[in-house]
Amino acid sequence: MTGDVADLYRVARDFFAAEASANGEKWREQRFVDREFWQRAGRLGLLCASIPEEYGGGGGTFLHEAAIQEAYQAQGDRSWGNSVHSGIVAHYILAFGTEEQKHRWLPRMATGELVAAIAMTEPSAGTDLKAIRTRAVHDGDSYVIHGSKTFITNGSTADLVLTACVTQPDRGAKGISLIMVEAAATDGFVRGRVLRKVGQHGADTSELFYENARVPATNLLGAEGSGFTIMMSQLPQERLIIGITAVAAMELAVRLTTDYVKERTAFGSPLITLQNTRFQLAEAATSARVGRIFLDDCIRRHMTEGLDTPTAAMCKWWLTDTQNKVVDQCLQLFGGYGYMEEYPIARLWADARAQRIYGGTNEIQKELVARSL
Numbered sequence: 001m002t003g004d005v006a007d008l009y010r011v012a013r014d015f016f017a018a019e020a021s022a023n024g025e026k027w028r029e030q031r032f033v034d035r036e037f038w039q040r041a042g043r044l045g046l047l048c049a050s051i052p053e054e055y056g057g058g059g060g061t062f063l064h065e066a067a068i069q070e071a072y073q074a075q076g077d078r079s080w081g082n083s084v085h086s087g088i089v090a091h092y093i094l095a096f097g098t099e100e101q102k103h104r105w106l107p108r109m110a111t112g113e114l115v116a117a118i119a120m121t122e123p124s125a126g127t128d129l130k131a132i133r134t135r136a137v138h139d140g141d142s143y144v145i146h147g148s149k150t151f152i153t154n155g156s157t158a159d160l161v162l163t164a165c166v167t168q169p170d171r172g173a174k175g176i177s178l179i180m181v182e183a184a185a186t187d188g189f190v191r192g193r194v195l196r197k198v199g200q201h202g203a204d205t206s207e208l209f210y211e212n213a214r215v216p217a218t219n220l221l222g223a224e225g226s227g228f229t230i231m232m233s234q235l236p237q238e239r240l241i242i243g244i245t246a247v248a249a250m251e252l253a254v255r256l257t258t259d260y261v262k263e264r265t266a267f268g269s270p271l272i273t274l275q276n277t278r279f280q281l282a283e284a285a286t287s288a289r290v291g292r293i294f295l296d297d298c299i300r301r302h303m304t305e306g307l308d309t310p311t312a313a314m315c316k317w318w319l320t321d322t323q324n325k326v327v328d329q330c331l332q333l334f335g336g337y338g339y340m341e342e343y344p345i346a347r348l349w350a351d352a353r354a355q356r357i358y359g360g361t362n363e364i365q366k367e368l369v370a371r372s373l
Contacts, residue, residue: 005063012046012071020075027079027202031194032157037080038112047082048090048110055094056107062237062302066244073248076256076344078351079202081117081154085109087241088234089116089162092178096222096230101180105160117158119149119181119208120231126151127361129164129231130173134210136165138224141217143167143179145188145210151358155206156194159183163210164231167224176227180219181210188213199350235360236312240298242359243315246323246352247295250288253348257281257330260345277333284326291319310372317365320355327352 001009019037027033041047049064051057058064065087072080090109093102108114125131134147145165152161161181168175183189192207222230258281261271271277298315301307307315331338331349338345356362 001067004060005067008045008049008060008064009067009071011044012068013074015041015044015046016072016075016077020072020077020079024075024077024079024202027077031196031201032204033080033202035112035115035157038115040112041082042110042112047112048086048106050086051090051094051106051110055102056110057090058110063299065241066299069241069244070248073245074252076249076252076348077202078200078245078347081115081203083241083245084118084153085116088238089118089160091237092118092162092221092230092234093180095234096178096226100218101221105180109160114159115154115157116160116162117152117154118162119152119155120164121149121151123148123150127364129176129228132164132166132176134163134165135169136163136167136177136179136215138167138217139214142214143217143220145179145181145213145215147210148192149208149210150192151195152206152208154204155208156191156204161189161208162221164227171225173228174225176231177224178221178227178230179215180221181213181215182219186213186215197354199347199353232309236307236309237302239312239316239359239365240302240307242355243295243298243319246319246355247288247291249348249352250284250291250323250326253327253330253345254281254285254288256345256348257284257333261333271333280329280333284329287322287326291322295319310369313360313365313368316359317356317362317369320352321362323355324352 045058046068049058049060049068050062053059069083090106093105105114109116120129122132122134136143136145163179163181165177165179166175167177181189188211190209190211192209195205197205261277264271298307298311327349331345334345337343340346
């Protein structure tokens, strides 16, 4: 957090502090973030910050993306799907799109005119991406897509959906391709329910259906059959972003709880004077500090030699497991108030649970680590 990265962090922090406090309850009730918010964020340079300027982005690096993510998560809100939009989909397009595709989509993603989603997960295929069933049949100058997706972040509001499909069913993983579906221009693309979740209530998480949806063949991202390889190459950055969320949540939980136990009294004294309270906070603060140091090392690796798959897996599973433990410890110190949704600690606790599931379950992450030993 130095130089222009620190400057961007401060701009983002002030913007999110005002907007999340003013709109957080509304977003949670309607279960999506308003398009106006996306566009205001775009005008401030908070979308596609790590995409080159020639494609309408901020011209920064992953450090700029991380600073924005940190600033947003420091507010304790989990509604906005920019980590998918800017941190994942934009980089798929940057790394594997044609020049025409980059110029067609990235500038409008940077302004918030287009909101992007990535559709991998299906009702019968989550972490096991090789098991997806959504089919795309090459028909002349088009692909015709049939199938369904679920748990899709930004699903009900996205204009551009990166969709994993089976194009060559007899080739296993080598038969998976990625196709960009432009929602407004695609007949047969149908949005399902915005799903009701245990936490992250403001996040637009939806079902999507492709009912013989016809998409131009020019919307194929990368070569046909390269989809699985492309997805695997992008997962380390996705898992690193999840780690950033985990550490920011831990640090916020410790701050909120420290303030609370200094004010709340029990047995005639502030809770902070009780040994159990002090020990629990000491454990939580230490876990958050260790998590921060590990995360910073992962970011350093990502910026230099590249974050390898086993380390990205360690980052994802350990930080999210630790996040759940720390937030649960902190909630306990709030007593009954910790279970009330109006308290930020309750939302942090409910929001944390999905972190161990998406981006590849933590059990799969441990398997990836074990294979490298």
